[in-house]
Amino acid sequence: MSTLLYRGHVYEHQPAAEKVCKQLNYRGKGYNTCDEHHLGDLHPHLSYRGIGYDKSLEEVEECRLRNDRQSYLSLTRRLVRAQFQLADESRTSQLWQEVIHRGMDVDRITHLMYGCQFHDDDNAMLIADREYQKKSHR
Template sequence: MTTLLYRGKTYTTHHEPAPKACRELNYHQQHYNTCRAQLKRDHHPQLNYRGIQYIKDAPKSECASAEARLRNDRQAYLAVARDLAEAQFQRGDAELAKRLWEEVGDRGMDVDRITHLLYGCWFQDDAEAMREADEEFLAAHHA
């Protein structure tokens, strides 16, 4: 029996708490067990932001290789080029363009590749045209 002291009075439970019923669930081909104590950080081990994948709690060597992959990831370059095209050409927002160029530098991205995507492709909204311009740049500079 459990006792509780509250405002000077002692309270006792009259019955034991019901045991927790464990359930095995399958949802969208995922297996879940309700008895497993799951930490909040386990819910989303992989995150995506603007097409870039981030891995939480990865070992340092894996993080370094993941960052190298992210730098060379085509989707990251295309997303930054689209954002820069919108900031510079459509909005004319110098402050936003400056921040985006600083982000390119901070992430160690290839400035020539971004510049080629900005000026070598006429339509930044066309994913196929952007992909072709990126392949053209990579073929010319990594051949």
């Protein structure tokens, strides 16, 4: 067994305790702590203050696409600033490495950089991105 000295106290390594299953009752429903749950399936129909929230696949996919699009727009803006406005070679290289590391579509970012005149305008960026999406899905 290994020992650890921490703030003047010696601690001995102990094996991990085995998981103990418990049967819990809450508001008339039984819950077992050893049951396997998929986090997405726990509450498919939530309601908060009378507003229903449905975790449908379309909504999850739409949310993922929206976050994906925001990532592309944000990174494109940073690239435009570094490459065109500041002419900072090292920062531009770092950002392109980030694009590659994250597995992003290089053609999509290039289209956003050169296909949109006003990178600060969200609507112009969205239009340019939708144009690219239409062309790439043909």
